[in-house]
Amino acid sequence: MAFLELAGIQKMFGDVAAVLDFNLATEKGEFVSFLGPSGCGKTTTLRMIAGFEKPTAGTIVVNGTDVTWKSPNQRNIGMVFQSYALFPNMTVAGNIGFGLKVRKRPKTEIDRRVGELLELIHLEGRGDRYPWQLSGGQQQRIALARALAIEPQVLLLDEPLSALDAKIRIVLRKEIRSIQRQLGITTVYVTHDQEEALSLSDRVVVMSEGRIEQIGTPSEIYNFPSTAFVASFVGTLNLVNAGVIDAGSGRLSIDGQEVRTSKAVTDAGSDGRVTLAVRPEGISLGDGEPGSNRLRGSMEDINFLGSIVRIRIRLSDGLDGQPPTVVALDTFNEPHLALPAVGESVTISFPPEASFVLGAARDGAMASAEVGAEV
């Protein structure tokens, strides 16, 4: 039986649906992230688990107990807020010990637990400081320790790192994951940062417009997106319109050049065309392995992005007023990397498994596009 179960959750704000038909079963000790753009309903869902919002429909069960209508202070669910929400009138120790004080635990026990947690978050000796005397990263670690002090059944984190700078974010997310593993606490993490979600989670729930788009491991989400939204939201993606030659064997044609996908094509449009998706890192310069798809084109431009180099290849100039077909590929940046000059003819290749069909072809503007966040 799942430790945290959300069944048929729906939330309406007036006529506006914030969350629709949300179903999720989480095992004990699992780290699950809700990933999606602003307004997709991820924070609303988290707030329903915490008890700050009541669902319009559906049930929330924690460890076999239906908590749907319980007030937040009766759920024993810890929460870390984006704004830290530390109590400014209390010291660090006062903040961490607050939940235990509410539970009327003996002072010696509170002191011991506060000491343990300060050690866990590497802030020993800072118990008598006030929140405003600490940096943002330290404040967020105090907020984490405060939420953990009550030994919650579930830990909720609402974009806890988004107010911090990039370097501290990376350090802190490692710490959060390490502490979560150490304590084996079931955790739900809300973020709009795909890198954060993919690097932290056992499973990722990708959401859009109040609905779940896909639930899967980070690898499944990235490598096998089940919807066009997931494919475009997570990572960078080449979308190319292709004609279907043979749907059963997955043979397609991109501006007259034949390629194959590893699966049969089942969802071509009425014009017999589909959108083919390939990740930039799935494409290589050159002929590649035997059995790879090969396409001829010319060098369009080269962008150095630090550790990787993004190369854009023009496959065709576009017919009948359509935009040219251009795909991007990524290669590691090496000191002696020799690349063809812009305009030079090149061959690119990708294995059939690296490409997947995302339904019927979109309009002309999408004849070829590079979508998604920069890696």
Next chain:
Amino acid sequence: MSGSPGGVNRLGQGIEAMQSPTTASTPGRPRSFARLIWWFVFIAGVVYFILPLLGTFVFSMRAIPTFSAYTDIMGDPLFFSSLAYSFTVGIITIIVSIALMVPTAFWVRLRMPRARPIVEFITLLPFVVPPIVLVFGLISTYSHPPLPFTYTDIGSSALLVAGYVILSFPYMYRAVDTGLRSMDIQALTEASQSLGAGWLRTLATIILPNLRVALLSGAFLTLAIVVGEFTMANFLARPAFAPYLSNLSSSAPYQQAAVALVSFGLTWIAMGFIAILGRGSRTRVTVTGAR
């Protein structure tokens, strides 16, 4: 993470470094002119404040012998009893106002933001309804059964406190509302609740302590209003300080001036005392990050 405070320090130094050239590059003449203006405004303010007090003091010294106005009032038991009464009523008014206004402003801000204009309008009513109308309303409603408040001293004093609570509405509500605006009460309340605290505990241990400065300013204003209020105390026949001062004016003008000065000083001492009570609050409510 030990580098984080260092990062903060470097940032702070950066801000100083950015500010100092601007300060140094300010041309000398405009700066000295601005300083002159500042001194002029300051002196004008001091004169405006001190001159009436000085005039009152000079007038009080005309009594013969010179300090007799002061020795007379010090010997008058009514002076101390009326002042003590007004301060007592003032303190009770402050407590009732806080008990009424903090939960109201908190709830309006947290759960009923749409009701805010209505509550603001209600709290502004004392500016529209004069105390004379208010006190006659109170007397006509509570001077006969089933609520004969005016039959007893305690009842009349309770009516006076109720009236003063209404008079303090605009000051206390605004002070509390401003204090609440300076912190993210939703996040603080939710954090408190997620840790197991109920509404009362959240209000008492999280919200109220962080409102200390705001409550002090509301308390100052309320105390000043109560000590100087005449109409309601007079019509409810309460032995308050303002009616005592009024009665004194016809019979002993020098003593009245002395009383005004002494009460002024005592009120400032009382306010200083409240301020000392409020010290030690090292609360800096800064909640960062987008919501």
